[in-house]
Amino acid sequence: MRPYELKVAGLYPEAQQLAISDTIHNSAIKSAIRGDIKYDFYRGVPEREFETILREISEQDYDLIIGSIFNHEDLARAVALDFRSQSYLFGSYRPTPEFLTSFSIFENYTHDASYLAGIIASGLSETKVLGVFGTLYSLNSYRNLNAFTQGAKEVNSQINILVELIDGAIDPAIMAEKLEFQKAFGVDLIYAERVGVEKYSTENEILTIGNIHNHAKQYPDLMVSSTLWHFQPTLNVALNRLRNNDFKTENLRQYSGLKHGGCSLASLGSFINRVPPDVIEKAARRINEIKNENYEVATVELLPVTELGQ
Missing domain, CATH: 3.40.50.2300 (Response regulator)
Structure with missing residues (x-):
């Protein structure tokens, strides 16, 4: 050993x-x-x-x-x-x-990646109407959705964002109704922050950004990207502290942040050619700024609400 x-x-x-x-x-x-x-x-x-x-x-x-x-x-x-x-x-x-x-x-403290997803989504949307699906009563979900909105509005302050929060298990019939409503309102891209929504949004042929895992292989024509959570940095910190006899009670959620490699935005694949170059440049610049501690994504745990541009 x-x-x-x-x-x-x-x-x-x-x-x-x-x-x-x-x-x-x-x-x-x-x-x-x-x-x-x-x-x-x-x-x-x-x-x-x-x-x-x-x-x-x-x-x-x-x-x-x-x-x-x-x-x-x-x-x-x-x-x-x-x-x-x-x-x-x-x-x-x-x-x-x-x-x-x-x-x-x-916690999977990954709102940095959600912020980047908002930048990309806002640049990619043609109708300038985005849909987001999160989890009711989850501060983690609220953080992610608010960060997504922050990123989207930095690209286009007049972007429309329709918020749906799911309480409990996903009901296929209710999901179909919600997606039909969003499509009728003009939504052409959905952030499926609530894991599982990507299955239904892609079935409805809506461009989608997923969460936690990369779903591009399952839905190559419709999955733009995913906000990924990487637990390895958190685990590495804990293991090192054990080796150094320094393990103690604390919240290690910061190691899920972009600065520590705890989250990222998955490759855009072929979709990168559909996003305006200046938006790609903005996202890349923000990644470097966050990693170098020159920019901090706002941590907002308030209930996210639908925002309609003027």
Whole structure:
């Protein structure tokens, strides 16, 4: 065993968003392939068995337990109280109490990429009417949609943006109605920030920018790009702190930002030829400015609303 190899366990409840779990899991696999960690994982864990399995894993000799606990916020922290020497790194929207000293959290804090998507979408749209689909009651989704709007309006202050927020599971019939309405209003490009919407928007032959994963291979003629989340920088920070005996309770969400390589905008492929050169140049300039800390995308967690140009 290499001297710096750490033992990591991944715990992924069945009800968690598959795209988020896949991103965490795939990053851990890459670390294991490099020889940085020894990785065991538990996927599709039934909700009723979450506590039992988390306790069983915590009793074993793992250096770090990773995953997401969006449906088990209190329960996971209650288990951690009984295993205070165990280090945890979980996707979570809640701050961790100070008395839990080894319970770090993260979010897919990717609004930098959403901002860039707004720039591209505004430049690509011919009707100057964009649609966005997010998740109701999700501050992460609100951040992304507001950043998308910020980017779009920097290119065209009169751009129209129609906002749809989904509460709960996606209903195909309701989705069809919403897309029909947006098409009737003139929407010619949709930001499917809510994962799963891209399936329906592309079926309706609407240009789409996806989220978290790159869907270009599935929908090559209609998927303009995707806002990608990269968990590897967050995981690397956690592993380095474990090696240095410096792991502690903190929110590592900043490592999902563009500056740290935690998010990006997927290649535009052939669509790059349809975006005005000055818009491409603006996006490239903003990427460099964000990476060099010369520009910061606004973090706005207010409810996004439909905006109609004058």
